[in-house]
Amino acid sequence: MTPANPTSNPSNTPSASHTSSASNASARPEETPRARLLRDPRLRAVLAFVRCRGLPRAAGAALIVALAATAFAGQRVAVPEFRYLVDFSVPVAEIVPLAHAMVLATTLFSPMADLEQTSAQPMSRHRALYLVVLLALALGLTALPLLAGATAEVFASAARNVIGYLGLGMLSARLFGSGLAWLLPLAMFGPTLLLGVGSDNTPEPWAWSLHPSSDAAAAIVAVALWVVGACASATAGPRQAERAEQN
Numbered sequence: 001m002t003p004a005n006p007t008s009n010p011s012n013t014p015s016a017s018h019t020s021s022a023s024n025a026s027a028r029p030e031e032t033p034r035a036r037l038l039r040d041p042r043l044r045a046v047l048a049f050v051r052c053r054g055l056p057r058a059a060g061a062a063l064i065v066a067l068a069a070t071a072f073a074g075q076r077v078a079v080p081e082f083r084y085l086v087d088f089s090v091p092v093a094e095i096v097p098l099a100h101a102m103v104l105a106t107t108l109f110s111p112m113a114d115l116e117q118t119s120a121q122p123m124s125r126h127r128a129l130y131l132v133v134l135l136a137l138a139l140g141l142t143a144l145p146l147l148a149g150a151t152a153e154v155f156a157s158a159a160r161n162v163i164g165y166l167g168l169g170m171l172s173a174r175l176f177g178s179g180l181a182w183l184l185p186l187a188m189f190g191p192t193l194l195l196g197v198g199s200d201n202t203p204e205p206w207a208w209s210l211h212p213s214s215d216a217a218a219a220i221v222a223v224a225l226w227v228v229g230a231c232a233s234a235t236a237g238p239r240q241a242e243r244a245e246q247n
Contacts, residue, residue, distance in 0.1 A: 053107040053108070053109070053130075054106070054107050055104075055107045058103050058104055058106060058107045059104075059137060061103050062099070062100045062103045062104060062137075062138075062141050063141065065096060065099045065100065065103070065141075066096065066100070066141040066142070066144045066145075067144065068096075069092055069093055069096035069144065069145055070144045070145045070147060070148045071148070072092045073091070073092065073093055073145040073148035073149060073150045074148070074149065074150075075091070075092045076089040076090060076091050076092065077089060077090055077091075077092060077095055079193060079196070079197050079210075080193065080194055082194045082195060083194075083195060083197075083199075084197070084198070084199045086197045086198075086199075086201045087201060088197045088201055088202075088203075088210075090210060091150070091154050091157075091158075092145075093142075093145040093150050093154050093155070093158050094154060094157045094158045094161055094209070095161075096142075096145075096158070097138070097142050097158050097159075097161040097162030097165055098161070098165050098185055098186075098189050100138045100141050100142065100162055100165075100166075101138065101162055101165035101166040101168070101169045101185050102165070102169055102181060102182035102185050102186070104134050104137065104138055104166065104169070105134075105166060105169025105170055105172065105173050105178065105181035105182070105185075106173070106178050106179065106181045106182070107134070107178070108170060108173040108174075108178045108181065108233055109173065109177065109178035109179075124234050124235055127233060127234045128230070128234040131170070131230045131233060131234055134166065135163070135166060135226070138162045138163075138166055139159055139162065139163075141162075142155065142158045142159050142162045143155060143159075145158070153212070153213045153214075154213075156213035157211075157212065157213040160208075160209075160213065160218060160219050160222045161209045161222065163222045163223060163225075163226045164208065164209065164221065164222030164223075164225045164226065165185045165188070165189070165209070166226060166229070167222070167224075167225030167226035167227070167228060167229035167230070168184040168185045168188055168225055168229065169181045169182065169184065169185050169229070170226075170229030170230060170232060170233040171184055171225075171228065171229045171232055172184035172185065173233065174229070174232040174233055188209075189209070192207045192209055192210060195207075196209075196210050197210065205217075208221045208222060209222075
């Protein structure tokens with residue numbers, strides 16, 4: 001009985017093995033550019049940074065408010081006659097930025113704050129970039145009423161208001177925690193709505209959010225509030241009390 005020659009089996013030859021490997025490689029689906037992008041460690045870090053702060057959920061809520069404001073872009077809200085018999089009203093699009101600022105400011109705190117403090121890279125730079133992203137998102141939401149016919153003057157006033165109220169929200173999140181980021185914006189808006197119009201039917205000097213878009217002083221106040229709030233949020237770590245609440 002003649003023993004079988006191992007080289008007589010085609011599957012044992014080097015050429016057959018190479019052909020089999022090549023066929024297996026060609027059988028695997030080619031990785032798409034989107035899949036390669038999602039596997040990028042830098043992008044995964046950015047997505048984790050954003051998701052842990054709840055930005056997608058907050059942006060969705062703010063988008064719903066912005067769409068509602070777009071639907072009522074032509075409506076105006078009358079200022080209550082609290083002190084004087086005044087006939088003063090503001091467009092809905094100039095009031096809605098308050099909601100955008102309060103919702104987005106709640107995303108400033110991360111439940112992974114203690115882990116982020118151990119990062120090899122300075123987190124202040126990442127936080128500063130995140131604040132710029134929040135501002136761009138807030139301005140984009142504020143611009144939606146333009147699609148429904150809002151004027152450029154209304155958008156300019158709304159943009160100024162969202163900048164100022166977002167600054168107050170950042171200050172409130174730094175002082176009281178991101179869960180109370182709405183506190184300072186609402187504390188400013190309430191007196192403005194009730195007491196912000198004088199007997200001559202014009203906004204009081206301190207009621208910057210009621211002033212027309214051409215008022216330079218109101219714009220300076222809004223920008224100053226954002227800068228102060230951004231500096232407080234970007235350079236300072238999370239409040240110890242808020243970190244303890246997450247544990």
